Amino acid sequence: MMDDSSMIFSGQAPIIVFVFLVLFELLTPSILLDFNDGQPAEPEQLGHTGAHDSPELLCNLPAGNDVRRYELVAQAADWEIAPDHIIQIWTFNGSVPGPTICARVGDRLEITLTNRLSTIASFHAHGLAFDSDSDGTFLSNSFVPPGGSRTYYFEALPDSVGTWAYHDSVAELDKEPFLHGLTIPESGEGIERGMYGAIIVVDGTEEPVDHEVLLLLGDVGPEVTRKGSFEVINGRVAPLTPEITLVEGEKVRFRIINVGPNDAHDFYVSGHVLENDHNSQVIDGVTTTDEMWSVSLGSLTFGDWLMTAGEAGEYSYACSVSGHIEAGMQGRLKVIPGDE
Numbered sequence: 001m002m003d004d005s006s007m008i009f010s011g012q013a014p015i016i017v018f019v020f021l022v023l024f025e026l027l028t029p030s031i032l033l034d035f036n037d038g039q040p041a042e043p044e045q046l047g048h049t050g051a052h053d054s055p056e057l058l059c060n061l062p063a064g065n066d067v068r069r070y071e072l073v074a075q076a077a078d079w080e081i082a083p084d085h086i087i088q089i090w091t092f093n094g095s096v097p098g099p100t101i102c103a104r105v106g107d108r109l110e111i112t113l114t115n116r117l118s119t120i121a122s123f124h125a126h127g128l129a130f131d132s133d134s135d136g137t138f139l140s141n142s143f144v145p146p147g148g149s150r151t152y153y154f155e156a157l158p159d160s161v162g163t164w165a166y167h168d169s170v171a172e173l174d175k176e177p178f179l180h181g182l183t184i185p186e187s188g189e190g191i192e193r194g195m196y197g198a199i200i201v202v203d204g205t206e207e208p209v210d211h212e213v214l215l216l217l218g219d220v221g222p223e224v225t226r227k228g229s230f231e232v233i234n235g236r237v238a239p240l241t242p243e244i245t246l247v248e249g250e251k252v253r254f255r256i257i258n259v260g261p262n263d264a265h266d267f268y269v270s271g272h273v274l275e276n277d278h279n280s281q282v283i284d285g286v287t288t289t290d291e292m293w294s295v296s297l298g299s300l301t302f303g304d305w306l307m308t309a310g311e312a313g314e315y316s317y318a319c320s321v322s323g324h325i326e327a328g329m330q331g332r333l334k335v336i337p338g339d340e
């Protein structure tokens, strides 16, 4: 014979199960959404996004020299690389690209990297002067083990003016996946997983522009995307790539970086020519041409190009390498009429 309490329990069991299922149904999606802050990714809006009287520059540094300090944290993140397709990536400070590092010629930089990944990580810079213990490679032992922290030291020289990349630069040696108990990424793995950003060095003699637009091009393989090979701009594929708005006749400086780690790209803006600016002489095969319809960038090459917005209308920017638009490397560029 059952006692009263078990009678009550067995009578309520279906209700309890029902309440549990309802709660599970209600709570599960929000838990999953919180994983990605609950917000689907939106294209980044660049260029003329609001009225302005003065140029909108990426690195508006006051005159005079300084020691500029940056704190970077290597950390995993969930990232919507394509609409409704969230993957786990590695980042500097939680997003792709990581924070833009700005300097004026003559500045010193101190960049502290804290590693919250379970693999070793490092900071490697292009375009700045540094000693070998700040090169962020495995050979020079200038990497950061999991849980560790390290400060890297740089100087911006006259030749540093322009656009450059920084990125993780540690890779296994001799196919040794573990060394001293540390997990070591494969060559280029840190970049493919999202560990990169821009370095911009100015000297105050820059050609005046209305806007600066920073685009980082890269390739991400199926082992990271779990879907296929993606060609990304600022860490995402179309239609999540940045949307650029310009006013007719506005001048823009494109700061373009190909972080690789593998593919070359050929960047263009439909209906517009691009004009060489700082350090674009480093690009393969392009040395002195003033104007061009597209710019070729090998892996880990960078440069600045100037463009004047043409007639009002809808345009696109993209990469003309075969298959790259289909793999996501494309974005919208809109020119709006000027108010006369």
Ligand SMILES: [Cu+2]
Pocket: 231, 263, 264, 265, 266, 319, 320, 321, 324, 329
């Ligand atoms: Cu491409």
